[in-house]
Amino acid sequence: MAMKVYNTLTKKKEEFQPIEEGKVRMYVCGPTVYNYIHIGNARPMITFDTVRRYFEYKGYTVNYVSNFTDVDDKIIKKALEEGVSTKEISERYIQSVKEDMEALNIMPATKNPKATEEIDGMIAMISQLIEKGHAYEKNGTVYFRTRSFGEYGKLSKKNIDDLEAGHRAIKVAGEEDKEDPLDFVLWKPKKDGEPFWSAPWGDGRPGWHIECSVMSKKYLGEQIDIHAGGEDLIFPHHENEIAQSEAANGKEFSKYWMHNGFLNINNEKMSKSKGNFFTVRDIGKKFPYDVLRFFMLSGAHYRMPLNFSEELMEAAKNSLERIKVSVERLTDLEKNTSKRELAEEDQLLMDKFKVLNKKFDDAMEDDFNTADAIAAIFEMVKIANVEIQADSNEAVVTQVKQMICTLMHIMGVSVEPKEEVLEADIEALIAQRQQARKDKDFAKADAIRDELLEKGIVLKDTREGVKWSRA
Numbered sequence: 523m524a525m526k527v528y529n530t531l532t533k534k535k536e537e538f539q540p541i542e543e544g545k546v547r548m549y550v551c552g553p554t555v556y557n558y559i560h561i562g563n564a565r566p567m568i569t570f571d572t573v574r575r576y577f578e579y580k581g582y583t584v585n586y587v588s589n590f591t592d593v594d595d596k597i598i599k600k601a602l603e604e605g606v607s608t609k610e611i612s613e614r615y616i617q618s619v620k621e622d623m624e625a626l627n628i629m630p631a632t633k634n635p636k637a638t639e640e641i642d643g644m645i646a647m648i649s650q651l652i653e654k655g656h657a658y659e660k661n662g663t664v665y666f667r668t669r670s671f672g673e674y675g676k677l678s679k680k681n682i683d684d685l686e687a688g689h690r691a692i693k694v695a696g697e698e699d700k701e702d703p704l705d706f707v708l709w710k711p712k713k714d715g716e717p718f719w720s721a722p723w724g725d726g727r728p729g730w731h732i733e734c735s736v737m738s739k740k741y742l743g744e745q746i747d748i749h750a751g752g753e754d755l756i757f758p759h760h761e762n763e764i765a766q767s768e769a770a771n772g773k774e775f776s777k778y779w780m781h782n783g784f785l786n787i788n789n790e791k792m793s794k795s796k797g798n799f800f801t802v803r804d805i806g807k808k809f810p811y812d813v814l815r816f817f818m819l820s821g822a823h824y825r826m827p828l829n830f831s832e833e834l835m836e837a838a839k840n841s842l843e844r845i846k847v848s849v850e851r852l853t854d855l856e857k858n859t860s861k862r863e864l865a866e867e868d869q870l871l872m873d874k875f876k877v878l879n880k881k882f883d884d885a886m887e888d889d890f891n892t893a894d895a896i897a898a899i900f901e902m903v904k905i906a907n908v909e910i911q912a913d914s915n916e917a918v919v920t921q922v923k924q925m926i927c928t929l930m931h932i933m934g935v936s937v938e939p940k941e942e943v944l945e946a947d948i949e950a951l952i953a954q955r956q957q958a959r960k961d962k963d964f965a966k967a968d969a970i971r972d973e974l975l976e977k978g979i980v981l982k983d984t985r986e987g988v989k990w991s992r993a
């Protein structure tokens with residue numbers, strides 16, 4: 523089956539055909555760094571990281587670029603409130619986003635450009651747009667001449683005349699000199715106390731949309747395979763990016779446009795402005811980070827809205843635990859299985875898993891249906907729990923375990939039990955407790971168990987003996 527990607531540009535699932543064989547050039551709009559990111563912001567990060575992982579599993583080399591918007595009104599406002607520089611704010615939150623992304627097991631991007639380090643490129647593209655008649659300067663502000671780009675509206679399917687009618691009534695302070703209400707800002711003049719750069723049109727700073735056109739071009743080239751972000755970016759951000767890039771480069775900008783649906787709370791978009799948000803860190807205190815990631819990927823198709831609640835997170839936690847317990851059991855069995863020859867029944871069992879692996883791939887190739895892909899993993903777990911036992915062939919046990927781990931790795935969730943070494947004093951306490959239990963001194967055994975719990979070690983008595991995990 524060919525890989526199918528839903529393209530917002532054509533509103534259809536299309537077969538993925540890379541510009542260059544075996545390579546994917548991908549740009550994902552990143553966060554504006556003025557605060558801790560909320561779990562809604564984490565949805566595109568997790569979604570498109572998983573898309574990337576799947577491409578890599580299929581043998582593609584992915585050049586993955588995602589920016590940090592580190593010059594913006596909100597950053598300036600925050601800096602003024604705290605009485606510190608905008609740089610201090612943006613560096614602080616870039617650091618925090620990187621920590622959150624690492625916790626969510628988002629693979630490091632090939633490049634995370636920062637807008638403030640790419641101003642030269644923006645000035646060059648704006649100059650080019652002016653030369654070509656697609657932009658003009660008025661009193662230190664440069665505007666994009668929207669009507670000069672004939673295909674404006676092609677991504678968001680908006681009609682330019684309808685837009686015009688809607689815009690006429692809206693007057694934006696400082697943008698009185700526009701030729702047309704549809705025009706948008708590429709460069710704005712500096713104001714007191716704001717960061718600025720020198721440009722042919724005077725000191726100032728770039729508009730938001732031009733950043734992405736420039737950074738994408740610099741790190742990926744004039745034409746890219748995939749441009750992605752949350753669906754709120756379709757208009758105006760991505761529509762404006764297309765206008766700028768295609769007007770400047772004279773080429774189609776991105777072949778595929780991918781957009782994730784919103785993460786909602788009580789069926790309302792989670793957003794900073796509404797105040798109905800949880801930061802990734804808030805949730806990280808209540809649930810392991812891998813549960814959040816697993817929840818996002820198992821809860822809904824990425825283009826669908828996804829409702830967040832603690833109950834749903836609890837359910838995701840339990841589901842993920844089922845996979846982990848199954849893999850842990852396979853790991854134990856691996857050490858104990860017989861070294862007997864591969865029998866026909868083993869082959870038949872392996873065939874069942876291969877069919878499910880195909881089911882996983884088919885789900886992912888159908889526009890990255892992670893929820894269905896995870897359902898295939900659950901089917902594997904179910905069969906493994908019943909059909910793989912102590913008398914199973916060693917190679918089968920290992921292959922099944924590897925298969926589940928590999929597929930979960932594409933989801934960005936590690937399910938392999940970590941071979942952790944315990945500190946000697948904890949090892950000793952566990953041994954003492956075992957002895958106490960043997961001696962039927964249950965009061966002592968319980969006391970040691972509590973002591974271990976205080977040290978963050980949870981004990982579980984199983985048929986195979988005592989097991990421990992970190993709380």
Ligand code: AMP
Binds near residue numbers: 553554783786
């Ligand atoms: P922002 O910092 O607001 O520009 O957002 C960064 C990224 O998060 C963009 O791709 C947004 O589309 C995305 N985003 C923001 N809120 C949500 C949400 N509630 N659900 C899904 N994606 C979101």
Ligand code: ZN
Binds near residue numbers: 552734
């Ligand atoms: Zn962008």
